Amino acid sequence: MGLKDKRIAVTGGRKGEEIRTLIEKQGGKAFIRPAQGTVFTNAAHVVQSIQEIIENPPQLVIFTTGMGEKRMAELAEANGLGKPYEQLLRTVPIAVRGTKTFQHFKQKGITPGTVADRGTIHQLEESLAIENQSIALQMHGENVPTFIKTLEQANNTVRTIYPYEHTPPEEAVVEQLVEEMESGLLDAVAFTSAIQVRYFFDYVENKKKKNAILSLLNDEILPVAVGEVTEEHLKERGVKRVLTPTTPRMGAMVMAMSKYYQE
Secondary structure, X not given: OOOOOOEEEEOOOOOHHHHHXXXXXXXXXXXXXXXXXXXXXXXXXXXXXXXXXXXXXXXXXXXXXXXXXXXXXXXXXXXXXXXXXXXXXXXXXXXXEOHHHHHHXXXXXXXXXXXXXXXXXXXXXXHOOOOOOEEEEEOOOOOOHHHHHHHHHOOOEEEEEOOOEEOOOOHHHHHHHHHHXXXXXXXXXXXXXXXXXXXXXXXXXXXXXXXXXXXXXXXXXXXXXXXXXXXXXXXHOOOOOOEOOOOOOHHHHHXXXXXXXXX
C-alpha cells in the first residue's frame, strides 16, 4: 500500500480505468484527466504518401512505431499498393525507434539497419549520422520539429508520414487538472504519452501559467512518466525531475510511484 492517501492525476484516458484500479490497489486515489483527444487516420493523405515513396523511393525510411507501419501496410493493401510497398521495405534501408518497432519488423522478416533501443528520438538522432539523403519519416501523430530540423541542417530532404493523428483534449478537463494542481490537491501527475505532455504544456503556455506549473512540478508535485520518451518530452518543457520506471509499462509506473513514496 505504498500509495496510501496519495492523490494522483493520470493524463491518459484510453486505459484510465485500468490505471485507476492499479493505483487504488496500492491505496491511492486516481483522478483521470485525459490530456489528449481521439486518434484518427487521414487515409487519403497516408495513401498519397505511400504512393509517393513507392514512385520516388527515399534513401532511408525511419519508422517511429510498429503500429503506424501496420496501419500503412493495411492502407497500402486496401488501395492496391501492397506488393510495391512491401518491396520498398525490403530494398530501402530502415531505421526504427524502440524495441517494439524492431520486433514488428523482425516478424515481417525484415531486420532494420539502425535501432534506437531506448525508444527516444534523441537516441535515434544520435544513431543517424547521415547527410545529403532523401528520408521518409513515419511519425505517430506527434511532430518532432527539432529532429526534423537536425536532419534538414545536414542537407537531408525529409518527407513526413502520419498514419495516426490526434485531436486536442477537452479544454475543460485540462483546466480542471491545472486548478487541482494549483489548489494543492494532487501529490503526483502521471503522463502516459508524449502527446499528452505537448497538449498540457501548450495549454498552460497559452494561459500564461507555464512558470507557475513548472514550479509546482519541480518542487511540490511529483511528475511521473510512463517511459523514457515521455520523460524526454517533459524535460524538454522544463521539468527537471521525473520519476520513470525502467520498463515502460503502466503497471511498472504505478509500482515505481509506490516504491518512491515508501522510501
